[in-house]
Amino acid sequence: KNIAVLKGDGIGPEVTDQALKALKAIEEVYGHEFTYTEALIGAIAIDVTGNPFPEETFKTCQASDAILFGAIGHPKYDNDPNAPVRPEQGLLAMRKSLGLFANIRPINTYKILANSSPLRADLVDGVDFVVFRELTGGIYFGQKGRSEDRNIAFDNCSYSKEEITRISKLAFEAAQKRNKRVTLVDKANVLATSRLWREVVKEFAKNYPDVTLDFMFVDNAAMKIIQNPKFFDVVLTENMFGDILTDEASVITGSLGMLPSASVGSKTALYEPIHGSYPEAAGKNIANPNGAILSAAMLLETSFGLSEEASLIRKAVEECLNQGIVTSDIQKDSKFTTTQIGDKVAE
Amino acid sequence: KNIAVLKGDGIGPEVTDQALKALKAIEEVYGHEFTYTEALIGAIAIDVTGNPFPEETFKTCQASDAILFGAIGHPKYDNDPNAPVRPEQGLLAMRKSLGLFANIRPINTYKILANSSPLRADLVDGVDFVVFRELTGGIYFGQKGRSEDRNIAFDNCSYSKEEITRISKLAFEAAQKRNKRVTLVDKANVLATSRLWREVVKEFAKNYPDVTLDFMFVDNAAMKIIQNPKFFDVVLTENMFGDILTDEASVITGSLGMLPSASVGSKTALYEPIHGSYPEAAGKNIANPNGAILSAAMLLETSFGLSEEASLIRKAVEECLNQGIVTSDIQKDSKFTTTQIGDKVAE
Ligand SMILES: CC(C)[C@H](C(=O)O)[C@@H](O)C(=O)O
Numbered sequence A, B: 001k002n003i004a005v006l007k008g009d010g011i012g013p014e015v016t017d018q019a020l021k022a023l024k025a026i027e028e029v030y031g032h033e034f035t036y037t038e039a040l041i042g043a044i045a046i047d048v049t050g051n052p053f054p055e056e057t058f059k060t061c062q063a064s065d066a067i068l069f070g071a072i073g074h075p076k077y078d079n080d081p082n083a084p085v086r087p088e089q090g091l092l093a094m095r096k097s098l099g100l101f102a103n104i105r106p107i108n109t110y111k112i113l114a115n116s117s118p119l120r121a122d123l124v125d126g127v128d129f130v131v132f133r134e135l136t137g138g139i140y141f142g143q144k145g146r147s148e149d150r151n152i153a154f155d156n157c158s159y160s161k162e163e164i165t166r167i168s169k170l171a172f173e174a175a176q177k178r179n180k181r182v183t184l185v186d187k188a189n190v191l192a193t194s195r196l197w198r199e200v201v202k203e204f205a206k207n208y209p210d211v212t213l214d215f216m217f218v219d220n221a222a223m224k225i226i227q228n229p230k231f232f233d234v235v236l237t238e239n240m241f242g243d244i245l246t247d248e249a250s251v252i253t254g255s256l257g258m259l260p261s262a263s264v265g266s267k268t269a270l271y272e273p274i275h276g277s278y279p280e281a282a283g284k285n286i287a288n289p290n291g292a293i294l295s296a297a298m299l300l301e302t303s304f305g306l307s308e309e310a311s312l313i314r315k316a317v318e319e320c321l322n323q324g325i326v327t328s329d330i331q332k333d334s335k336f337t338t339t340q341i342g343d344k345v346a347e
């Protein structure tokens, strides 16, 4: 099995290194052998090649069975949407060219972290849902531009039945292994694309008689995530709504540093912690590596079908957490470093 | 001064009646004279005329100085985006035809309600910001439809410089009377329309050297509203992002029943509580009328320039709140009815 390793910017390299330790420990315990190939991405790739997602990196990913990803983004490119090259363009180009059409974001809380949530502890204790966000369609990739006199700007949002069906399949399959409920989040009272989503998903759901499908408008979902996050099991939604709702959902857990994600395509899939490049912490050995380590667990389970191995990593992470072996984002006065936690989990 | 009164569906009529009591009390105390003209809207208008926003109602609104609005929406039209006529179409038609381009949503908390918030009390105590949501442009009103084979659906989002400038003016003027900070929320790392918003607002801000402008991506804003809502003063954003963020922001206050809103155009302006038609409570005399009453206060201040009168209403509402004269949404075992609160505030 080939794993492409894209450490990227900011704290990306240091947290990815801890995830690699966990994967190597798994290789040892179970006698697997994985091959790792590093490649450049993001701001660092711009610095070296002028391109945030170089051809070389594309080829490495293309040839991989799975991609372990750190983070991209650098302050020198921040808040400058008119910069000629931006790291995010690399991200979007990567998603599109590798066909990573489904972003999967599990949202769950840990009892021991209940008090770090901005929400009241009773609301978040036991939250456990997963968002399937469509990642290569919608307004992100539609035609966009300006009128000739530059007075008007436009972005087109479009979806095809095929785009909706392929991610629905993943969401319904996940629901079957969970609590058997899918909530489609859309704005069908306003958008034609949302009405297509409803039509297609309603029809598609007939193949899964054991799964209950319900519908929710995106504005209601934004409220529900705060008021009653335990309501959700599997959330299915389009690209832009998914961008907003997954970020909203992650903060209610109180532990951005703990959350993994997957971006799945038909050929390969990419795994990354959701926390981003966090440049203020880069190089300080203080970043929480658990999001990256749990991304490695998702990789084993989702791309390689190694559920037992994935569970073992999750258990190791939880055990460290329960023993207070945590970084300072979790417990203010904690002195444990990124590498120490990586070592402990691997051990 | 002519006030069009559109009570609408569900609890709309009963809460609007309480707002009218407050307005009449103000007329008496200050010697003003307002004229009230009722008109049909929403599901009830569909039932009577077949049209959720009848021509007659349009004319009444057109001729008004301000519109006092209850709520629209009825379960018999719910979750059926394919129904031939839907109450929301009335809402959108009304916004567009009356040119109500700026939706203004104050988000503030009351000390006495700190424990009703889903957020930790320390995060919400003292929250006080206002969202300016563009209301007649963007993806809501762009071209939408299906490909001939019905395989693809699309929605176009577009904005012109003029649309951005006119709402910016309102937002910056509001900021001057508040804490002098405007946060433009967009997705300029992905959308051409967002890049136009940044360009136009940045330029426009030069007219207000006393106001600080900053930028935030919509996914970050969705997190910030939960993590640190006190950060915001004036939020300025486009239609769809505003739809999601205003609803998210309102639930953190813990008191949807207390929140007013304005939808302002160049000719007239509409004022409504944000809570919607809440059909389960309709006719039971249990709905919280304060959102409607505070909407009447916004009407006096924003459309008629009667700030003192508006303050008086706000003070009366707050006094009732502090004396425990509240509906059961605020305090579970409270026995006060909608009409009793309306009487008390007016008194
Ligand atoms: C960086 C940005 C383009 C990206 C997105 O909006 O998809 C990010 O917010 C994400 O969710 O991965």
Ligand SMILES: CC(C)[C@H](C(=O)O)[C@@H](O)C(=O)O
Pocket (backbone or CB within 6 Å): A189, A190, A219, B088, B091, B092, B243
């Ligand atoms: C009913 C719906 C069309 C409407 C909107 O999305 O604008 C509502 O959610 C609102 O915010 O007033």
